[in-house]
Amino acid sequence: MTELVSQFRSYIQESGTAIFSDDRIQQLLDSNSTYLYQAPLQVIPQRYNGSLIYKEYASEHSWLEGTATTTNKLYNTNGTVVTNYTSDFINGKFTFASDTRGTAYYMDARSFNFFKAVSEGWKEKAAYYATQFDFSVEGRSFSKSQIVKSCNEMAKQYSSMSSVVMHSIERGDMC
Structure with missing residues (x-):
C-alpha cells in the first residue's frame, strides 16, 4: 500500500x-478497491533462440496492492501457491524466474x-x-x-x- x-x-x-x-x-x-479471486493470468510467450518460452504473465487488472501477502497470491491449477516470480503490481505483470511451459496461473489480489x-x-x-x-x-x-x-x-x-x-x-x- x-x-x-x-x-x-x-x-x-x-x-x-x-x-x-x-x-x-x-x-x-x-x-x-475490488477483491479478485481466482482471476486468470494471461501467459505471454516469447521467442528465445528459435523456441517459445513462457516466463511472462499479465493480469487484466492493474493497480494491485503489492504488500498484502494475506490477500495477494499466485497459484497454479492445483491451488499450489507459487513465489518464484517478480511483479509489477502497478501494471499487473508477473515474470517467473524460469520457463513455466505455459502453466495456467491464477491470482487472488486486491485491485484499485x-x-x-x-x-x-x-x-x-x-x-x-x-x-x-x-x-x-x-x-x-x-x-x-x-x-x-x-x-x-x-x-x-x-x-x-x-x-x-x-x-x-x-x-x-x-x-
Whole structure:
C-alpha cells in the first residue's frame, strides 16, 4: 500500500500531509478497491533462440496492492501457491524466474480503481481550498478561486481516466 499512497500523492500534487494523511489516502483507495479471486493470468510467450518460452504473465487488472501477502497470491491449477516470480503490481505483470511451459496461473489480489480515487482526492482538495477566499492587499490580489477551479478540472480529468465498474445481480425469486 505504501507504493500506492506514494503514487497517489504524486498524482494529486501533494508531498506532505497538509490535506491528506496517509490514513485518508488509504480510505480513498480502499473505497475504490475490488477483491479478485481466482482471476486468470494471461501467459505471454516469447521467442528465445528459435523456441517459445513462457516466463511472462499479465493480469487484466492493474493497480494491485503489492504488500498484502494475506490477500495477494499466485497459484497454479492445483491451488499450489507459487513465489518464484517478480511483479509489477502497478501494471499487473508477473515474470517467473524460469520457463513455466505455459502453466495456467491464477491470482487472488486486491485491485484499485486508482484514477477514481485520485479524482475523489482532487474533489476533496477543491473543497479544502473552497473554504478560503479571494482578497486584495496593497494593490496585490490573491485568488484562491483559481485553485478551486484547477482542482475541479483535475478531478474531471482523472474521473475520465477511471475504470468502468460492472456488477452482476441475480434475482433469487427466478428459477
